[in-house]
Amino acid sequence: GESVGLHLPTLSVQEGDNSIINCAYSNSASDYFIWYKQESGKGPQFIIDIRSNMDKRQGQRVTVLLNKTVKHLSLQIAATQPGDSAVYFCAEKAENYGQNFVFGPGTRLSVLP
Amino acid sequence: ETGVTQTPRHLVMGMTNKKSLKCEQHLGHNAMYWYKQSAKKPLELMFVYNFKEQTENNSVPSRFSPECPNSSHLFLHLHTLQPEDSALYLCASSQEELGKTSGVRAEYTQYFGPGTRLTVL
Numbered sequence: 001g002e003s004v005g006l007h008l009p010t011l012s013v014q015e016g017d018n019s020i021i022n023c024a025y026s027n028s029a030s031d032y033f034i035w036y037k038q039e040s041g042k043g044p045q046f047i048i049d050i051r052s053n054m055d056k057r058q059g060q061r062v063t064v065l066l067n068k069t070v071k072h073l074s075l076q077i078a079a080t081q082p083g084d085s086a087v088y089f090c091a092e093k094a095e096n097y098g099q100n101f102v103f104g105p106g107t108r109l110s111v112l113p
Numbered sequence: 114e115t116g117v118t119q120t121p122r123h124l125v126m127g128m129t130n131k132k133s134l135k136c137e138q139h140l141g142h143n144a145m146y147w148y149k150q151s152a153k154k155p156l157e158l159m160f161v162y163n164f165k166e167q168t169e170n171n172s173v174p175s176r177f178s179p180e181c182p183n184s185s186h187l188f189l190h191l192h193t194l195q196p197e198d199s200a201l202y203l204c205a206s207s208q209e210e211l212g213k214t215s216g217v218r219a220e221y222t223q224y225f226g227p228g229t230r231l232t233v234l
Contacts, residue, residue, distance in 0.1 A: 043203050043225035103156040
């Protein structure tokens, strides 16, 4: 798998465009998923979550889509703004993980003026 | 602000030093966590405390020693660290189920503090 830092996937979008950040998860038993945003110098910040009994959930300017068939999660950000520039992580949780979340490596979103 | 605070925000220490990281959560949660975030790896869970009891230790070296005196405070004691231990150490808290009959809703979402940037020389 990919790692953060030098090998962190990067997505560059124009301000005002929509962004789509993808995440593949590994455990078919995972039943709860979270997207976090981490800005430079800060800890991860909760954005939106979704449970496995749903396919889609919307928040303010953000939408999470869950495709359990292919174990894929996506985060859509509408009308991307400069303040959206950050690293975005997905996290999955399953009953057999206990309280452990498994975090993805993250995607760096850069918003171009 | 997430309701989770960490001090210090930055720490530089030598390999022979002893230092402690502090975390405090103001959310009334019953579980707290230490994570390590380094430049080349995803977030790694180190320790989990439920109701002040350590329930998980993910093969963390003994030079890291956690302490949870109450459900609101969590410490990470550091002793004879190595340069490869340099990383961002994140604390998180969550509300876990107390029991099926408790009626307390588990949120599962972990709320993170800002982290302590640790540099070991």
